[in-house]
Amino acid sequence: MRYAMAIDTKKCVGCSDCVVACQTENNVPIGYCRDWVIEATTGTYPDLSLEFRSERCNHCSNAPCVRCCPTEASHVVNGGIVLVDHNECIGCKACIESCPYDARFVHPEGYVDKCTFCIHRVEKGENPACVNVCPTKCMYFGDTDDSNSEISKILKKRKWKTLIPEAGTDPNIYYLI
Amino acid sequence: MIEELIVSGRMNPEIDPHLHAWPWYVPTDLFLAALVAGILIFSAFLTLHGKENEFPAAVKRAPLFAPFLLGIALLLLFLDLSHKLYFWQLYTNIRWESPMSWGSWTYLFITPLSVLWAAIHIQDVFPNLDLKFSWLKESIEWLKTYKKVLAGIIILLAITLGMYTGILLSAFNARPLWNSAILGPLFLTSGLTTATAVVLLLKPNEKEERRFIVLMLIFAGIQIFLLIHMIMGYLAGTQVHIEAARLLLGGEYTTSFWVFAFGFGLVLPVVLQLLKLNGSKIPVTVPAVLIIVGGLLLRLIIVEAGQASRWLY
Numbered sequence: 001m002r003y004a005m006a007i008d009t010k011k012c013v014g015c016s017d018c019v020v021a022c023q024t025e026n027n028v029p030i031g032y033c034r035d036w037v038i039e040a041t042t043g044t045y046p047d048l049s050l051e052f053r054s055e056r057c058n059h060c061s062n063a064p065c066v067r068c069c070p071t072e073a074s075h076v077v078n079g080g081i082v083l084v085d086h087n088e089c090i091g092c093k094a095c096i097e098s099c100p101y102d103a104r105f106v107h108p109e110g111y112v113d114k115c116t117f118c119i120h121r122v123e124k125g126e127n128p129a130c131v132n133v134c135p136t137k138c139m140y141f142g143d144t145d146d147s148n149s150e151i152s153k154i155l156k157k158r159k160w161k162t163l164i165p166e167a168g169t170d171p172n173i174y175y176l177i
Numbered sequence: 178m179i180e181e182l183i184v185s186g187r188m189n190p191e192i193d194p195h196l197h198a199w200p201w202y203v204p205t206d207l208f209l210a211a212l213v214a215g216i217l218i219f220s221a222f223l224t225l226h227g228k229e230n231e232f233p234a235a236v237k238r239a240p241l242f243a244p245f246l247l248g249i250a251l252l253l254l255f256l257d258l259s260h261k262l263y264f265w266q267l268y269t270n271i272r273w274e275s276p277m278s279w280g281s282w283t284y285l286f287i288t289p290l291s292v293l294w295a296a297i298h299i300q301d302v303f304p305n306l307d308l309k310f311s312w313l314k315e316s317i318e319w320l321k322t323y324k325k326v327l328a329g330i331i332i333l334l335a336i337t338l339g340m341y342t343g344i345l346l347s348a349f350n351a352r353p354l355w356n357s358a359i360l361g362p363l364f365l366t367s368g369l370t371t372a373t374a375v376v377l378l379l380k381p382n383e384k385e386e387r388r389f390i391v392l393m394l395i396f397a398g399i400q401i402f403l404l405i406h407m408i409m410g411y412l413a414g415t416q417v418h419i420e421a422a423r424l425l426l427g428g429e430y431t432t433s434f435w436v437f438a439f440g441f442g443l444v445l446p447v448v449l450q451l452l453k454l455n456g457s458k459i460p461v462t463v464p465a466v467l468i469i470v471g472g473l474l475l476r477l478i479i480v481e482a483g484q485a486s487r488w489l490y
């Protein structure tokens with residue numbers, strides 16, 4: 001099993017509902033976020049193109065944050081979800097330095113925090129909160145090892161990219177382009 | 178040319194607008210650890226070669242500072258942890274893939290050994306010191322019989338410690354400015370250079386002073402070579418490495434790096450020492466202090482600039 005997310009950049013309008021849904025669902029403290037939206041304007045005037053991307057931890061298959069963690073607080077669970085065990089994290093921040101996507105932060109209580117793919121919901125067969133709340137339904141979550149899953153089908157049908165694949169992290173958030 | 182302008186909705190503290198997760202504690206710790214590594218390497222190496230009496234400042238006096246400097250380094254590491262009460266988790270795991278893990282294990286072994294090494298030499302430095310307890314005197318005498326074995330172990334651990342200070346950073350592929358295999362040898366060499374400076378500050382005899390000035394020149398020379406080699410490596414690398422090098426070549430950290438860390442912290446003391454070897458009356462404290470401050474600045478700038486370097490997307 002390999003959980004992944006596909007996000008349609010053609011449908012995303014940058015409303016940040018996914019950000020608010022995550023903050024509410026996971027009690028993310030004010031001033032912090034586990035997911036965020038960026039607007040990337042590419043090209044040279046007047047030939048410009050705009051892309052909205054909802055970004056978060058990529059739950060990398062080759063996760064440097066897990067490799068560099070001295071305590072095994074950062075670990076991989078079933079389905080490839082990368083988690084942080086709060087009671088094992090010493091707050092050395094090596095994982096923050098190691099993540100090329102800057103997806104982690106220090107929670108005000110001291111441990112390192114980041115997106116969990118809403119594992120508490122996924123274990124019950126539900127989608128992560130951000131996926132559920134998206135008003136344009138631009139996010140797909142599922143198992144890419146299952147060729148019949150919705151996400152596998154959409155990845156076969158559409159063109160996609162991942163973020164900085166050249167960093168060698170083998171990310172699992174796909175952006176449909 | 179394609180240009181990309183990114184407006185991000187993410188505002189996490191210490192992450193945006195650019196990463197600043199490691200403040201001054203970490204580079205200062207790296208500086209102290211490499212300095213102690215250098216001090217212990219010289220002391221143990223000269224002991225193994227039976228040169229204790231020829232080089233009293235390097236073999237006997239300098240190592241007395243090692244436990245204190247390591248203590249400060251460990252304290253800084255501890256202060257940097259944001260989840261301090263759980264620090265013991267470091268020692269319930271051994272993770273070879275994590276430089277942070279093997280670095281902390283190296284600290285665990287080298288710190289008590291540095292105390293033993295200092296204990297062996299304390300009476301040579303302070304002959305009138307009364308150790309009060311007879312068991313303490315006897316233990317130190319017993320330890321002295323194993324001096325060479327201890328010296329061998331200390332050299333190995335000290336090299337590991339010195340290399341760790343660079344590898345900790347170079348293992349992070351995510352920060353292009355740190356991602357160079359040269360950083361390990363560079364920081365170890367810098368540790369040796371700063372250690373020669375400490376020896377020169379501890380009133381060496383005439384022969385020892387001359388030898389350590391030459392050693393300082395050799396290690397500072399290697400350091401200059403490695404630094405230039407590292408930057409050339411970035412410039413010959415990928416776009417992200419070129420961008421990273423630009424932070425030091427015209428970017429935000431250019432002046433602090435080239436004028437202070439490189440100019441005042443490396444080139445100037447080399448010139449002063451060369452003049453001194455040729456008969457000028459320059460007090461040895463001036464180049465020695467410059468080298469020590471330069472070593473600290475090098476770590477502060479590399480850690481700070483490294484966090485400002487990133488992958489482009």
Ligand code: SF4
Pocket residue numbers: 056057058059060063064065066082098099100101102103104114169
């Ligand atoms: S995105 Fe960053 S935090 Fe998430 S798994 Fe990859 S390296 Fe780790």
Ligand code: SF4
Pocket residue numbers: 068069070071072073074084088089090091092093094095096112
């Ligand atoms: S901050 Fe916590 S999760 Fe991150 S590397 Fe250190 S111990 Fe592991």
